[in-house]
Amino acid sequence: MNKDLQRITAFVTGGAGFIGSNLVRYLINHTDYHVVNLDKLTYAGNINSLMDLQNSSRYNFERVDICNESEVNDLFQWFEPDYVFHLAAESHVDRSIDGPSEFIHTNIVGTYNLLSCAQRYWGNLNTEKKSRFRFLHVSTDEVYGSLGETGLFNENTPYDPRSPYSASKASADHLVSAWHHTYGLPTIITNCSNNYGPYQFPEKLIPVIILNALNEKPIPIYGDGKNVRDWLYVEDHVRALILAIRNGGAGEKYNIGGSNERANLEIVESICTVLDEMKPRNNGASYKELISFVRDRPGHDRRYAIDASKAQKDLGFSANYSFEEGVRATVSWYLDNTIWCNEILATKYHLERLGVSRDRNVNPER
Numbered sequence: 001m002n003k004d005l006q007r008i009t010a011f012v013t014g015g016a017g018f019i020g021s022n023l024v025r026y027l028i029n030h031t032d033y034h035v036v037n038l039d040k041l042t043y044a045g046n047i048n049s050l051m052d053l054q055n056s057s058r059y060n061f062e063r064v065d066i067c068n069e070s071e072v073n074d075l076f077q078w079f080e081p082d083y084v085f086h087l088a089a090e091s092h093v094d095r096s097i098d099g100p101s102e103f104i105h106t107n108i109v110g111t112y113n114l115l116s117c118a119q120r121y122w123g124n125l126n127t128e129k130k131s132r133f134r135f136l137h138v139s140t141d142e143v144y145g146s147l148g149e150t151g152l153f154n155e156n157t158p159y160d161p162r163s164p165y166s167a168s169k170a171s172a173d174h175l176v177s178a179w180h181h182t183y184g185l186p187t188i189i190t191n192c193s194n195n196y197g198p199y200q201f202p203e204k205l206i207p208v209i210i211l212n213a214l215n216e217k218p219i220p221i222y223g224d225g226k227n228v229r230d231w232l233y234v235e236d237h238v239r240a241l242i243l244a245i246r247n248g249g250a251g252e253k254y255n256i257g258g259s260n261e262r263a264n265l266e267i268v269e270s271i272c273t274v275l276d277e278m279k280p281r282n283n284g285a286s287y288k289e290l291i292s293f294v295r296d297r298p299g300h301d302r303r304y305a306i307d308a309s310k311a312q313k314d315l316g317f318s319a320n321y322s323f324e325e326g327v328r329a330t331v332s333w334y335l336d337n338t339i340w341c342n343e344i345l346a347t348k349y350h351l352e353r354l355g356v357s358r359d360r361n362v363n364p365e366r
Contacts, residue, residue: 008032010081010083013085016047017045018234020085021049022235035058036060037059037060038088040063044091049199060079067113069116072114083136084118088114089106093163096165096168115185135176135188136188136244140169141193142166143166144304145301146303147303154309155191190254192237193232193256193305194304196327197333201344213290218292219292220294221292222264230305231267232256233258233329233330236320241256255308255310256317258319258323258326259308268291270323
């Protein structure tokens with residue numbers, strides 16, 4: 001139990017995932033918090049991502065499903081957290097197209113269960129701990145839908161989710177907001193742009209590019225490659241989350257972005273250029289020759305872009321990494337961690353295409 005009232009105890013749900021593991025590591029290395037990692041260890045949860053922390057006296061791992069009310073209640077009572085960073089979620093759009101059920105269960109029902117347990121726990125705290133407690137829900141810019149060629153998402157942009165994944169996250173956002181307004185639970189919501197960096201599961205765009213290239217496989221680009229995203233290096237994101245839970249107002253929401261808009265084709269070409277330098281192909285050709293245009297994802301949003309001015313003004317957040325710096329750091333990490341990658345590719349994911357619905361008309365192969 002947390003008997004030291006001067007030390008913050010932080011729950012991180014989904015702490016064995018991509019963003020979660022980077023957050024856990026940052027908290028251990030840059031704060032004196034006691035960090036409790038709550039993770040179900042689905043296909044995307046990888047406890048090996050945190051092996052370097054297993055001997056830390058300030059780190060605990062608890063294998064738990066956030067949908068299990070009794071187990072989550074027990075953990076709240078045992079560890080007495082001050083902060084909850086809620087990142088546990090099914091998160092891949094392509095998988096949500098193939099199988100939306102898990103997204104509804106984890107992202108909506110799981111968030112409800114976590115809120116319910118947090119509310120009961122928070123309601124019984126003493127005045128000091130009650131005033132310090134915060135519940136931070138980590139969401140996505142995809143809840144806002146798709147932008148045209150101009151404009152930015154801000155905190156007042158109406159929700160318009162277009163995929164089962166984004167719809168489930170939008171639902172969770174509304175639940176979190178309702179628990180603040182109805183029950184007074186001190187919640188904060190952050191909506192981030194596309195993350196990239198170390199320990200990202202290989203189904204996502206940037207690791208797919210890197211690993212396909214290194215394995216001399218075609219590098220797939222959906223549609224015409226002109227879909228635009230705002231890219232945020234994961235270390236910048238976790239710094240923003242810590243600022244939000246420390247400095248954010250109860251009931252507030254903050255958009256977190258890197259101000260790095262890039263078209264998908266531009267992303268692929270940039271990574272190929274870095275790989276050409278760091279790990280040249282045996283035949284001397286550029287990795288760009290592996291680029292292959294494939295039929296588009298059903299319901300593929302055209303453009304996302306974040307207005308992060310509120311987070312900059314209220315939280316003091318700004319991204320440290322330019323996209324060029326972040327890409328070089330990311331490529332370097334994957335080159336240095338082939339064992340971590342190969343274990344996943346051998347057992348969990350084989351770089352296959354996901355999210356091609358058989359029930360909808362999609363663009364023909366390009």
